[in-house]
Structure formats: C-alpha cells, structure tokens
Amino acid sequence: MAPWQPLSAASRETFWRSLQTLNATRIVIALVLLVYLAVDARHGQGFSRLGGAVYGQTCVAYVLAALLFAGITQRWRRRFLWQLCCQILVDITVISLLYLAAGGARSGLGLLYLFPLAGAAILAPLVLALFSASLATLFVLAESTYQIFISDQEPPLFQAGMTGAVFFAVVLVVSRLAARLIGQEELAARRGADLRVQQAVNRIVVDDAGDGILVVGSDGFVFSGNPAARRMLGLDSDSDFRLADIAALEPVAQAFQAWLEAEPAETYVTVKRWQDAAGPVRGRLDQPVHLKLRFARVDTPDGEAERSVIFMQDVSAIENQAQQLKLASMGRLTASIAHEVRNPLSAIGHATSLLAEDLSGPAETRLLRIVGDNVARVNRMVEDILKLSRKVQPGAEPVPLGAFLAELKAEFTETHGLADHMIYIGDAGPRTVRFDGLHLREVLVNLLGNAVRYASGKPASIRVFPVLDATGRVELHVQDDGPGITPEVRAHLFEPFYTTSSKGTGLGLYLARELCLNNGAMLDYEYRVDGPAGFDAPGRFVITFTI
Structure with a gap:
C-alpha cells in the first residue's frame, strides 16, 4: 500500500504514528549498541580493539540523528515519503559503518539491517522497500568480496548471499502483510465514516420525529x-x-x-x-x-x-381532534333534531302504547317490547345530544366534596336499589372544588352507572375517593373491582357514539368528559393502581379539578 495513494485521515494518522514508533525504536537500538560497546571495552575484547572509536562515534551520531528525526516527525507532518527515505538511508549508512567497524559478517551485526528494511516494507511502496533491500545486500556482498583481496581467510560469501536473500524475503513478506492490514484499516475507516454519517442522519430523524x-x-x-x-x-x-x-x-x-x-x-x-x-x-x-x-x-x-x-x-390530541370532528357533525344535527326526531319518536311511542292495549298475544307483546325499547334508546340518545348544547354556560361554584359525595351516594343507592355498603366514599375532609353542581352530579352518576354494571357487588366494590396530585390539585378517583377496560377499548373510550354495550348510546362518557372540560377539569382513565391493599382494580376514572 503506497502512502501517497488517497487515504482516509485515520489511515494517514496511522502512518505518522508508525513513523514515530520507528524513531523511538531507532533511539533504543542506538543506546543498546552503546551499552554493548561499553561492556565489550571493559573486557578488552571483540571489535572494541579494532574499531571501537569509529563504532562509538557512529553510535553517538546515530542517537543524535534519531532524536532529530523524532523531533522533525513530531513538529512537521509533511512530506512523509521524503522523511521516510532520508531516515532509511541514514539507517542503512550507519549500520554499514557499524558493520565495517565490528569486523564484517563475523560480527553478526548484519541482522540490524532488518530494522530499517522492515520499516521500509511497512511504510514505503514495495519498489522503494526492495531498493533498500538491494542496497543492504550489495553492501554485504561488496564487503565479503573485498575481504578476498585483503584477508588470508576465506570470506563467508555464502553467508553474505543468504543474508541478502533473507533481506528480500523479509521485505516481500512484511510488505504484503502490511498492505493487507492497511487495506483492512482503510476499509474500517470508510465503514466508520459511513456509520457516522448514518448516525447523524438517524439523530436528525429521531430528534425531529413527532x-x-x-x-x-x-x-x-x-x-x-x-x-x-x-x-x-x-x-x-x-x-x-x-x-x-x-x-x-x-x-x-x-x-x-x-x-x-x-x-x-x-x-x-x-x-x-x-x-x-x-x-x-x-x-x-x-x-x-x-x-x-x-x-x-x-x-x-x-x-x-x-x-x-x-x-x-x-393520543390526547388525536382523541380531541376525532371528538371535535364528530362534534362538528353532531352540532349541525342538533339544530333540527328536536323537531325532526323527537316528534316521530313520540308518535311511534304513542302508537306502540295503543297497540299494546289491543294486542295480547305473546309474539305481538315481544315485538311491541322491542319497538318500545328501541324508541327509548333513540330518545335517550336525543336527550344526550341536546345536553351538549345546554352545557355551554356552567355555573361554576365552590362545591364541598364531602357533603356532595355523601348526598350523591344516598340518592344513587336508593334510586338503583343498591346495598348501602356497595359504594365506599373516601374521606374528603374540608376540600372544595369549583364545578357546576348539576354537571358534577351528572358526571358522577354516569361513572357510577358504568361501575354498577361491571362491579362484583361485594362491600366497597365501588370506591370514590379524593386525593391530591403532585401539584396540589384535587383528583376524584372512581374505580370498581370489575374486569377493567382493555387498551383497545381505551383508545376509543371517550369518542361519541362508541359503545361496547348493546343498550348504550355511546354518548355517556363523551358527555361526561365534555362537561368536565367545560368546567375547567379533566376526565381520564388510567391503568395505574395504588389503591388500598386487597382491592383488585385494574384501572380507574380520574377527575382532575382546577385549583
């Protein structure tokens, strides 16, 4: 992998770090060689007797050059290939001088050539690395050939040749491995850049999502x-x-x-x-x-x-929008509903009563009862619709909850023939709320009517109790021990004309919520249960009053 080819910023940074590592290694090698010289001189043997002065001066110069290269690489990150070529050339020159000062091939310092050659194989193009290997090989062969003319001993030409072969083999192997690793790093860098872009896009989409x-x-x-x-x-x-x-x-x-x-x-x-x-x-x-x-x-x-x-x-906004659309349609119907629907209903109901006096057979009686029940159901729907137009001007006034709930319980229990212990009213204390008394009665009667339909009938199976929320506002909880409302039904619970009962009109809860909104309060159904121990209630209706 040639460093002058287009690379990512991460890969270029890796090349500079590798060159800095090469500089640090160069300093360590030069210091080790100086220590080796000192130890050899103390024992008075080896190459210190022959070329110790040249060896020592070369090592000192090598340390200084290594420090200079490290400083240049740290401060001036330009011309990578030129800096690398200069450093490799200095390495080969210094090692060649040390090779000569130590006595040639017999000194074993030929292995030091592997250090700059490996660095060139990793950081330089293959051609430049092979050129460096050829320089080192030619010097080793030239030194062995020169020994033929000046030495009586047979020079190790075969060893020099094998050393050169090792140089080329190391360069080829290391270069191929480095090229593969650099390619993998470049691929990882590109994938990382793509991932960062995708993350930025995802962040924008997620942050902008509704x-x-x-x-x-x-x-x-x-x-x-x-x-x-x-x-x-x-x-x-x-x-x-x-x-x-x-x-x-x-x-x-x-x-x-x-x-x-x-x-x-x-x-x-x-x-x-x-x-x-x-x-x-x-x-x-x-x-x-x-x-x-x-x-x-x-x-x-x-x-x-x-x-x-x-x-x-x-979904509050969605529910309100759906309700407003239905309310707009219903408002256009309300103006004519009194005359266009109630009068025919009255006529049908009167005719049914007259027929009931003349017909006494079981089949006729059953059919008349069906007609009468449906007339009553439609009439109740008309009454609920008309109530929507009569709730515009609430007479909000302070309502003492304790007395109001006690009176409502007595009236509701007597009207529906319930046991006195079936409905439990919590202690309201001196709390008062601003709400139209007639509207609040109508809302609670609607909620209690639904509770009676599904409660078990056991003592305190229906509970009504006021509490304070986290902001100090009064809440009135109405819950029973019935099966509760499923999430599917909850999604449409307060929509007009939505009902799960064959006898309902689908306007009771809608009217109750509209009455609460008209009085500045809020009616909702929540699944959170933190009531008394032993009271199994999967959910509850909550009326939140204004302060």
Missing part, C-alpha cells in the same frame, strides 16, 4: 431519549435515570415491566402532572398526557446488552 422514543435497559434505566419523549414526559434535562425513580412515570415503568413479562407490545397509560426542580432529574408536566406505548427489543450481537425501545405517542 413520536417520543426512549432507549431503556431491562431494569428500566433510560439511556437516551429524543426531544419529543422529553416533552411528553415533562423532562428538562438529558440526564440518565430509571423510570421507577420518578413517581409520575411509574405507569410507564409498570407497562414496560408488564411487556417484559410477555404482555402485549402496545398499551395506553396516563402520565399525571408532576414537578421536581431539586431532584437529580428536573422536570415539570403541567397537564396530564395520555400516551400510547409500543415496545420493541433491540437485536444486539450475542445478547451482549439488553436494550429495548419505547415508542410513545400522545
């Missing part, structure tokens, strides 16, 4: 989240935390834990108002949000790190 995204561990520890997720959860910072550490986010933690235990990968939760300006995770949520959660596992190699992704969608 849905919230959280990356969490198996213990609920949040590693990262996009701005939409922080906005939905009311988080002010990017600090890491566990979902269970924030009380307001416990519904999300419970839903995640339920999914880990093989529950459905989609659910709905309500995150209530919360604020914490002093804790490790600062944040504030001014309004409760209703979130649709989806979970997905991250496939990691060999399961090294268990990661999951929580996708959050704020």
